[in-house]
Amino acid sequence: MKFYNSIGPNPRVVKMFMKEKGIEIPFEEVDLMKGDNRKEPYLSKNPSGQTPALELDNGSVLAEITAICEYLDEKYPGKSLIGTSAEERAETRMWTRRVDLNICEPLTTGFRFAEGLPLFKDRMVCRPEAAEGLKAIAQDKITWIDKLLAGKEFLAGNRMTLADILLFVFLDFGASVGQPLNSANANVVAWFERMKARPSAAASA
Template sequence: MKLYQSIGPNPRVVLMYLAESGVRVERQFVDIMAAENRQPEFCAKSPLGHTPLLELDDGGCIAESIAICEYFDETAAGHALLGATAEERARTRMFVRIVDQLVVVPMTAGFRGAEGLPMFQSRMLCLPDAAADLKRLAADGLVKVDNMIGAGPWALGARFSLADVLLYSFVEFGAMVGQPLDPALTHLAAWRDRVAARSSATASANPQQGIGESA
């Protein structure tokens, strides 16, 4: 297998998952700033040009960060971050879905319509007129997530999960693209500090780390 990774919050989700679970896989860096992910060779593997991308031994490919993490969790990691039982896995997927819909989607769309517009406007539909409102949606989503996390320590209480990995990757991304965490969200601020102290947070910060690593 080979993991194609790049800069960005979605590739970081997979890198942080790998650091947490201990799963090892060969990696290749894709320079999205140079549009390597838009070249025919890569698009033959990932029709939408998305990174990260996992190429399986039989040549089949899996795109989308959560799908890749779930594949590893089910095949190589013994449900390390999804959960040991059907109920735990359902709760993890529930929180992942909430974060994706309330935070990830509006945050990234708001970024593409504002700070990221020069990079993305020739590649996909962007909504500059809606960027401010999309950012407001993401901020409102973080308020809801703050209430859900409460005293934590993690998104699902005592169990660190894929939901924490996804949320942390995008909270950190937001801080870099003009959508910082509101300090009034004290539950999330404390949670963010706890996640940042984990070795996986450091290990996933450099997308070129681990290139050439073998399974």
């Protein structure tokens, strides 16, 4: 297998996931700053022009971080970060979708339409007027998550899952691009520090 890596939060999610699982896969770097992800030969691997991507031994390519992580979780035995029962897997997927749609998407799009506009304006449709609203949506949902984390170690209770990795990486990214954590969200702040202390957090950065 080969992992197509780059800067940015999406590849980092998979790298942190792999570190937690103890998985080692050869990397090939894709230079996003030069736009190599938007031209050949990378587009033949992943027509969406996004990173990361995982090329399998049979030559097929997986994109989308949740699909890649779920594949790796099934492919490599040991500690599961998705779940070992139908109930656990459903709970992980529920939290992953909540985090992805409600926080990661508006947070990242808000960045692209504002601080990231010089880089993205010629690569995709950008609406700068929507940036502040998108950022506000992400912050509102972080506050919603804060209430749901009360009394819990992780989003799914005592299980650290893909959903936690996804949320941590994007909140860490947000803090680096002008969307810091609100200190009033004490449960999220404490959870973030627990995640940050994990060896996989530093190793995947």
